[in-house]
Amino acid sequence: MTVCCDHHPPEETLTRNQRLVLETLRSEDKPLTAYNLLDRLRDDGLRAPPQIYRALDRLVNVGVVHRLDRLNAFISCNHNHCGGQGVLFAVCDACGSVEELKADTVESAILPTTEAIGFHAVQLVGEVRGLCGPCERKKTDG
Amino acid sequence: MTVCCDHHPPEETLTRNQRLVLETLRSEDKPLTAYNLLDRLRDDGLRAPPQIYRALDRLVNVGVVHRLDRLNAFISCNHNHCGGQGVLFAVCDACGSVEELKADTVESAILPTTEAIGFHAVQLVGEVRGLCGPCERKKTDG
DNA sequence: AAGGGTTATGTTACATTATAACAGATTTCA
DNA sequence: TGAAATCTGTTATAATGTAACATAACCCTT
Structure with a gap:
């Protein structure tokens, strides 16, 4: 996995529109379209x-926002990583909440497989569907 | 990862429209929208x-077609697995070709992480961006 | 065989998500 | 200063996906 981005620029380099979008995403814990x-x-x-x-294009490229393909939505992220690195989300089917997971172990798990077919991997984007703790409990209780 | 689908029904149970869509997808090696x-x-x-x-909904649920979220496209699959199981694709940024990878190792790599946050995982959908062998060679040769 | 429930079908209309293309303003910096 | 690049706002439109409804086919039970 190589890295290919506009590295973590300080927030001062964001334009007004980019900053507005980022702040709005940060003020929510759910993804927004x-x-x-x-x-x-x-x-x-x-x-x-x-x-x-x-604005979203820039923020995603810089790595401070991720796009959730499955939801056509965007979420802010404060893991200090670049746009090009692996990203993995746990998306709750019931309430829509999203948690970002560490993708390191996943990247090492897939590299042998991609290499075996001669594929040069650049970025992993994974989304795990399921139920978050609270929703799972609600389901088994109810 | 639990399984939750309409298990591998024989193709005779597909309706005419479902069969037409499946055959069209099978006749292409690239994903179709x-x-x-x-x-x-x-x-x-x-x-x-x-x-x-x-038709696509049914085929995806049954597990003979997968949806590539990143591309808003669909691809047929002959791995004999259910809709609910993990799926991982290598998508070439240059030519758009798609290869399906074995997701087993990836599922075991993520389970500890999802469990650590109390998330009950149902299905992993992962897409690895990068360059396929031929496109990678073209790039380094040219 | 009649009839009742379910599923599949075709259709219209619309909602949602995303981009192309262009013109004007602003910044950068040689 | 002025040329290149970037950011901006805007209109229009493309691409993707669904809601809602009426009809038809199918399966089952009595």
């Missing part, structure tokens, strides 16, 4: 989708 | 998106 962000930021002057998507 | 399928199957009477999506 681009259009959720658009609704929340309309009063701050972000009125059209490209404004949101452009 | 729902709208790619719609184009190819219009003459067979599949004229509107819900017809495609309904």
Whole structure:
């Protein structure tokens, strides 16, 4: 796994729009879609989708935001890693909450397999579906 | 990882539309989007998106087709596994080809991590970005 | 064989997610 | 200063996915 990003730039280098999007994502513990962000930021002057998507592109590339493909949604992340590194999420099917997991062990588990087929891996993106602790308990109790 | 599907039903139990979609996916080695399928199957009477999506839902649930979230695309699979089991793909950034990998080692690599946070994992879906052998060679040669 | 429940089907219309393309403003820095 | 690059706002549209409804087929039970 090699790294290929715009390394952890200090937050001061973010533009106003990028900072607004990042702060909004940080203020939620659930992932938000681009259009959720658009609704929340309309009063701050972000009125059209490209404004949101452009900010998200940068934040994802920099590694402070991840995209959850399964949900078409975005979530902030404070693990200090680059956009190019492996990422793994536990997504609760019941409540939609998301926890980021350490992907290191997963990366080492897949490398032999990808190498065996001659594939040059750059980034792992994994999403684990299931039930978070609280929802699992609710289910077995109820 | 528990299993939760409509187990490997014989193909005779597929409906006409499901069989058409499955055969089309099998005849390609690249993933197809729902709208790619719609184009190819219009003459067979599949004229509107819900017809495609309904067939895909069943095929994915049954485990003979997988959805590639990153690409919004679908690919057939002949590993004899259920919809609920872990799945891992190597997706080439250059040519779009997709190879399915064995996910067993990956599942055992993540289980301790998900359990540590009290998360009850049901299914892993992982996509590894990178370059396939041929594209990697082209890049380093050129 | 009639009828009742379920499943599959076709269709329209719409919701959601994402991008192309362009023009103006701002920054950077040689 | 002025050329290159970047960020900005905007319109319009593409691509992906679903809700809702009416009909038809199928399976089962009596």
